Amino acid sequence: MSSETVAETLPRHADLVEERLVRWYFLAAISYMLISMLGGILMALQLIHWNPLTSWEIFSAGRWRMVHTNAIAYGFLANAFLGTLHWVVPRLTLQKVASVKLSYFIFAAWQLIVLGTAAGIIIGPTLQDQEWIASLARNWHMEMSLGAQGLEWGETPFWVDPIALLGLALVAINFLTPIAKAKGPMYVTLWYYMAAFVWTFLTYAMGNFLPQYALTGTSAGAVGGLFIHDLVGLFVTPLGWGLMYYIVPIILQKPIWSHGLSLVGFWGLAFFYPLQGIHHFLYTPIPMFLQYGAIISTIAVEFVVATVVINFMGTLWGDGRKVVTNLPIRWFYTGMIFYFITCFQCALQVTLTFQKLIHFTDWVVGHAHLVMFGVFSMWIFGTMTFLFPRLLGREWYSRKLCEIHFWCSAVGVFIMFLDLGLAGVFQGFYWSSLQPWDVSVDGSQPFWITRLFAGLTMFVGFLCFLYNLHMTYRGEQRASSTAAVPATA
């Protein structure tokens, strides 16, 4: 068959991809990134005694710290990934999603879930001592709090949880249907996506319900650790790598370097990643043999990560220049370097030797920022940089602003990572040397001030991105769009 006849028989991109939905998801994601960054800045100001909103209940730094993390996980990352799924899955399977109406319903429902979470966290605690809440709790054995749930990364209020779980089930149905219909061998991306749909649902159910309704104390702690870990490892990571396996070969216009290595990467991650939950709570009353198990599988996954990164470096081989010239590729590969750094750091910091010193310190906060922003948010910014011109039918208003966005984000987050890591070492030694507590707080000030400016650098980059996007919207539309092009890639 000649290439022309192939092109004719393939479904057209416009028939497969609901571009408007991708655009909406991206815009929603960007809005939550703005909110999350403002929350982070507020908490950073609080720590250095500069908080200007200090006695305003709805701007309570403690509550906004939870908005900060939840807006990133469920607002920014979830929305952005849903956007990319609506682009990637139909194009890879050559099938439409189960139902476009369902897609729009999920979009609306997910925004309600995120806004409900934010509203619950911000307003919920104010209502806690109301008589009607106390009587609901007494007569219906309900959770007293309309606000945050006491689970890290799972602060989604208890009344949001069932709705969110239902939403995740609908997402799985909507995307697993085209994957099930697709003929022929499945590409790597779809392995990650398939597994992610199952894992995200199971993880969310486990983490938000068991420690609240079924378990107490130490066993609940074990499940809580597993939840913190699986949310990053089984929801964000597979969706992120799935996206990379799809988009990097397309931009470089060549296949992934080694199929065998991608198999090792996928199955290694699938096996070792979920086994590590307890490493978040080392030296707790959780039995020691379980802690050892979690540590060993954490070190094991580092080798798996190495194979994945090697595979992508192999793919880049010969095209190294593109890291300089092609912005999306630069976002992706910078993220991958950061990914390798965080995972390498993880294999060290998870050991009991490191944990003695750095547990409970800012070291961990630095690590978390490098993972969530330095890796996954950067991959998403790269994807947006690549897709927005196609979604809008317009070229970027300013390449220079795109560059500033990249440099501010990459440099800002890396400085924050180094700064907080160093702060963690100082804090750990202040504590173990039994200095008065104030010494550890005062000694952290220079690091916390540096962190504020690193965060502001990232924020400035993001504002440039917003302005650039706004001006691109206002710009001239291109004559030809991708709509008529066959969906071959």
Place this chain on the structure above:
Amino acid sequence: MFESKAGILFIAGIGFFAFAFLSNAVVPMVMYKDLPEQTAEQVVNDKLMYQFDELSRRYPGAFREHIGEPTVENCADALRLGKQVYVGEGCWHCHSQFVRPVSNDSKRFGQVSETWEYQNELQRPVMFGTRRVGPDLSREGGRRGSDWHAVHFFKPKMVSPDSPMPEYPWLFDGAPDQPNGRGLALITYVQWLGSWLDTYPYYEELDAEKMEESF
């Protein structure tokens, strides 16, 4: 198998998740299934009742309005509400509740945390915490008077000038000697933490010279 839909769905998706859940969650569940879970009423002890009673005499108006009489039932209710305030205000993001067997934690805070301490309704979900900007709170009860806590929640810098802790004036009716229902409940909750132990060190008196001797 490694590239088939069924393999990925059932082995990687469900199988590996279930295996991890079994080893990381079910094992501790089974190990501790015989430890009974206590209710808030059951964890109210004499030391806490002493503090609760003292609270009722120190802020009689506010106490009668928001709590009533200093009974065990009312104390348990205050603990429940206090725990919700502790969660809702995000206290647990800057204060841990577990004393580790390393890093001289037990010299500073007291006895290393054990499983039975967490087997109660107020540790649902468990409040281990993952970050210490401020000190660990699992041995905080009785360490300071309730009036200190009231002033500290109202404006931490009044009693601890270098503290970066946020202010919580909304737990009060305008002044630090006017705690509202949430304020009284949070003070009760903090006074409860560790009250089940006989003793723990007063780490505020730690100083470098004394510590030299113990090394």
